[in-house]
Amino acid sequence: MDRSEIVERLKSVLVEELNLEHLTPGAIDPSRPLFGPEGLGLDSLDALQIAVAVEERFGVQLPEGERGREVLASLDALVDHIVASLV
Amino acid sequence: MRVVVTGIGVVSAIGTGRAAFEQALFAGVRGIRRVSLFDVDDQRGQLAAEVVDPLVVDGGDEHPLSRTDVMGVVAAREAVGDAALPEETLAHCALAVGGTVGGMLENEEYLARLHAAERGSIPPDEIRSWLLRHPLSSTANAIARLGGALGPRTTVCSACSSGANAIVIAARAVAEGRAGSALAVGTDALCRLTLSGFNALGVVDVEPCRPFDVGRRGLNLGEGAGALVLEPLEAAQKRGARIYAEVLGWSIGSEAHHITNPLETGEGAASVLRGALAHAGAEASHVAYVNAHGTGTPLNDAMEARALRDVLGTRVTQVPVSSSKGQIGHTLGAAGALEAIATILAIATSRVPPTAGLETPDPACALDHVIGSARSVEVPLAISSSFGFGGANTALVLGRVGVASGRASIPARRAVVVTGVGAATLAGDAGSTVAQMLASSPDTQVAAIAHDARVEVKARLDPARARRLDRLSRMGAAAVVEAFDAAGVSADERASSGVVLGTHLATLDDSAAFMHRVFTKGARLASPADFPNLVLSSPTGHATIYAAARGPSFTVSGMTSSGEAAWLAGMDVVASGECARAVVGGVGCRNLVVDAALDPMVAGWLAGDRGARAEPPVRGEGAAVLVLEASSEAKRRNANILASVAGTGVVAARPGRVVSVDDVARALRAAVGDATEVPLVVAPSLMAFTTDALDAAKIRAHRVIAGEPTCGWYEELGAVHLVAAVRAVAGGLDGALVVGASPGMAIAVWLRSSV
Numbered sequence: 158m159d160r161s162e163i164v165e166r167l168k169s170v171l172v173e174e175l176n177l178e179h180l181t182p183g184a185i186d187p188s189r190p191l192f193g194p195e196g197l198g199l200d201s202l203d204a205l206q207i208a209v210a211v212e213e214r215f216g217v218q219l220p221e222g223e224r225g226r227e228v229l230a231s232l233d234a235l236v237d238h239i240v241a242s243l244v
Numbered sequence: 245m246r247v248v249v250t251g252i253g254v255v256s257a258i259g260t261g262r263a264a265f266e267q268a269l270f271a272g273v274r275g276i277r278r279v280s281l282f283d284v285d286d287q288r289g290q291l292a293a294e295v296v297d298p299l300v301v302d303g304g305d306e307h308p309l310s311r312t313d314v315m316g317v318v319a320a321r322e323a324v325g326d327a328a329l330p331e332e333t334l335a336h337c338a339l340a341v342g343g344t345v346g347g348m349l350e351n352e353e354y355l356a357r358l359h360a361a362e363r364g365s366i367p368p369d370e371i372r373s374w375l376l377r378h379p380l381s382s383t384a385n386a387i388a389r390l391g392g393a394l395g396p397r398t399t400v401c402s403a404c405s406s407g408a409n410a411i412v413i414a415a416r417a418v419a420e421g422r423a424g425s426a427l428a429v430g431t432d433a434l435c436r437l438t439l440s441g442f443n444a445l446g447v448v449d450v451e452p453c454r455p456f457d458v459g460r461r462g463l464n465l466g467e468g469a470g471a472l473v474l475e476p477l478e479a480a481q482k483r484g485a486r487i488y489a490e491v492l493g494w495s496i497g498s499e500a501h502h503i504t505n506p507l508e509t510g511e512g513a514a515s516v517l518r519g520a521l522a523h524a525g526a527e528a529s530h531v532a533y534v535n536a537h538g539t540g541t542p543l544n545d546a547m548e549a550r551a552l553r554d555v556l557g558t559r560v561t562q563v564p565v566s567s568s569k570g571q572i573g574h575t576l577g578a579a580g581a582l583e584a585i586a587t588i589l590a591i592a593t594s595r596v597p598p599t600a601g602l603e604t605p606d607p608a609c610a611l612d613h614v615i616g617s618a619r620s621v622e623v624p625l626a627i628s629s630s631f632g633f634g635g636a637n638t639a640l641v642l643g644r645v646g647v648a649s650g651r652a653s654i655p656a657r658r659a660v661v662v663t664g665v666g667a668a669t670l671a672g673d674a675g676s677t678v679a680q681m682l683a684s685s686p687d688t689q690v691a692a693i694a695h696d697a698r699v700e701v702k703a704r705l706d707p708a709r710a711r712r713l714d715r716l717s718r719m720g721a722a723a724v725v726e727a728f729d730a731a732g733v734s735a736d737e738r739a740s741s742g743v744v745l746g747t748h749l750a751t752l753d754d755s756a757a758f759m760h761r762v763f764t765k766g767a768r769l770a771s772p773a774d775f776p777n778l779v780l781s782s783p784t785g786h787a788t789i790y791a792a793a794r795g796p797s798f799t800v801s802g803m804t805s806s807g808e809a810a811w812l813a814g815m816d817v818v819a820s821g822e823c824a825r826a827v828v829g830g831v832g833c834r835n836l837v838v839d840a841a842l843d844p845m846v847a848g849w850l851a852g853d854r855g856a857r858a859e860p861p862v863r864g865e866g867a868a869v870l871v872l873e874a875s876s877e878a879k880r881r882n883a884n885i886l887a888s889v890a891g892t893g894v895v896a897a898r899p900g901r902v903v904s905v906d907d908v909a910r911a912l913r914a915a916v917g918d919a920t921e922v923p924l925v926v927a928p929s930l931m932a933f934t935t936d937a938l939d940a941a942k943i944r945a946h947r948v949i950a951g952e953p954t955c956g957w958y959e960e961l962g963a964v965h966l967v968a969a970v971r972a973v974a975g976g977l978d979g980a981l982v983v984g985a986s987p988g989m990a991i992a993v994w995l996r997s998s999v
Contacts, residue, residue, distance in 0.1 A: 175773070176711035198708075202504055205446060205772035213769050 251327025251473030289448030293466030293573025310347030316431035342406030403632030408580025430581030431469035441775030453540035466573020470581030493524025499635025510551030525649030538567020570600030634785020664731025669866030742795030742826035746810030807963030808984030829869030830960030864956015
């Protein structure tokens with residue numbers, strides 16, 4: 158699975174798992190922050206759901222603590238982590 | 245009337261029975277150990293405060309009892325025995341039970357099987373017997389049958405503040421003279437669902453928890469039951485009862501913020517702490533001890549310390565604070581009751597228990613912590629706090645008799661009117677739903693079998709704001725917003741409005757899906773986002789968040805009279821002056837369990853075995869709500885008054901029996917007073933039962949609507965009846981009488997035109 162494929166899959170996973178019915182996967186900018194008002198507006202509960210979804214669908218665990226927050230800063234950062242873990 | 249506690253009963257991980265609990269509580273004993281009730285190998289956090297004492301209830305063989313039921317009955321029996329209430333008092337003793345899981349422990353595997361489409365493989369009889377011990381309200385029925393409190397029953401769920409709200413409901417009934425005595429019980433058993441769920445949220449400490457500690461990592465769940473007998477001070481003194489403490493005041497509030505996280509500023513918590521003190525007629529300077537919610541999670545403890553510093557001001561350094569959760573765990577629906585008991589024991593014995601597990605207080609949680617061992621200190625007045633999912637907060641003020649003015653200063657009940665209605669059913673909004681119901685006649689009631697129909701409300705909600713809401717909560721939120729809008733309640737006024745919704749089983753299918761996932765994929769992959777939606781208080785919590793309503797909010801559950809039960813509980817909150825108005829009603833959605841139980845009935849009807857049923861059984865779902873408002877508030881803001889509440893009647897079935905025609909007749913009579921004719925009666929689906937009850941009560945009805953409407957039958961349908969009756973009165977009828985019945989309760993509501 159190449160990087161762009163992971164990006165596209167993750168976008169759909171986000172929309173589906175977090176019920177982002179008001180967004181279409183294509184409208185999600187991978188460099189935009191996932192959390193906070195200037196980003197997608199996600200919060201800590203979404204972060205937990207993303208972690209479970211990534212583990213289930215990609216077999217990749219997300220780190221805990223500060224490193225976990227870095228990995229979830231944006232879709233790009235999350236993809237970096239998944240790509241690095243899959244090699 | 246002043247309300248005092250005269251009986252206590254306890255089941256906990258550190259001891260069963262008040263005496264054992266008291267000894268262990270002040271000795272700082274911890275009951276946290278590896279769970280043995282079920283396999284926890286795949287759980288991240290495997291510790292909990294499990295009850296290890298044997299639990300035996302004689303006389304409990306007739307109906308299946310869940311572990312939650314058994315713990316509740318054991319605690320209730322002890323409290324009733326402790327109070328030594330006379331038999332004739334007990335016969336009318338009101339009962340309020342708080343909880344979150346009901347029979348989940350026993351039924352988790354069933355649910356997972358049902359989800360895996362093994363519906364046909366489980367005999368319908370088995371499913372029906374299962375339904376007796378699963379619902380939250382089954383505990384109240386078990387306690388009435390085996391514990392002896394035979395007055396009206398209320399089952400309340402507000403997640404982790406359920407036990408505290410059971411005490412409020414019981415205390416309010418006694419304070420207002422509606423009950424000569426009341427029994428409040430909080431009870432919850434451990435189960436896989438809650439352990440997996442809290443683990444999924446990452447809030448379980450893998451070690452024994454450390455509330456307020458700088459190194460705290462989360463909570464440990466617990467289980468148990470707390471029971472309290474409440475009665476008027478005068479009655480207790482007259483019969484020479486032992487008085488533990490007085491229930492001086494309380495406050496219930498909603499944060500309208502987030503389904504799992506508290507408002508970090510502590511504003512929500514501070515608001516109920518202040519509200520409860522004001523209700524008690526006390527000042528912050530009177531507080532001598534706080535039994536904190538203190539879960540041990542990083543978010544809760546910092547938020548709570550902030551709220552306490554805010555409310556207690558400079559006195560915060562002199563008020564000892566402790567959390568009992570390092571000893572008994574977080575017992576969820578039992579927590580509010582067990583921790584109120586810990587607070588009462590502190591008042592009664594002039595000692596405050598330590599926070600077990602706390603060694604180095606977090607500077608962010610700076611308070612006068614009780615570390616290591618109990619402290620001897622006079623406790624004339626104390627606070628017990630409970631904060632639940634969805635921002636459901638409750639604070640209780642307890643103290644020595646007469647230490648504050650307490651409920652003595654609270655005025656009489658206020659007149660209540662209806663100012664708005666809302667609905668989301670298979671027929672649509674309130675207008676369409678009512679039009680369909682009021683147009684019904686024996687001919688038009690025959691409808692197509694809508695056995696698979698589902699209510700759709702997507703278009704009525706903002707998708708971004710509604711993304712966390714499941715189907716049930718979406719129906720509820722759509723109806724609540726419609727009702728607020730119809731009543732012309734402004735955004736500011738919503739902030740002082742409560743929400744009280746009734747539901748029987750809430751989103752049972754989602755619990756089934758959650759457990760199926762846990763069983764097949766492991767607890768590690770349990771869904772954190774789905775978990776908070778599985779508690780009965782969730783539709784109410786979501787509605788408060790969506791509608792920004794910050795008044796008293798909680799869910800009540802009463803089987804097929806859940807909507808009517810919500811009406812009664814919500815009306816009490818408004819009539820007592822605790823909020824200006826509350827949206828009350830019922831929400832229910834289709835689920836596999838009830839569908840499976842009804843399968844044979846539907847199949848039989850289709851095959852021609854119609855018995856007394858003129859109509860096919862139509863399974864429905866939906867939400868219907870009303871704005872109940874203090875008459876003075878409605879007039880002040882020039883609201884359009886649709887109907888006035890002229891009377892209510894509540895009658896509990898006799899122990900071990902289901903509601904009879906006579907019970908319903910007595911409820912009807914209590915509601916209408918001396919009226920002999922009513923223009924309209926809206927009743928549950930059994931026409932013959934309703935007309936027999938009307939005959940027995942000697943009430944002549946000009947028109948009776950009794951039957952399943954084309955929007956289908958579901959357990960919370962009574963709320964649609966209430967909405968239809970209100971619209972009929974608003975449309976020109978002089979009065980309408982609503983009848984609700986469940987196996988345990990008969991409820992009647994008498995509405996009159998406001999002119």
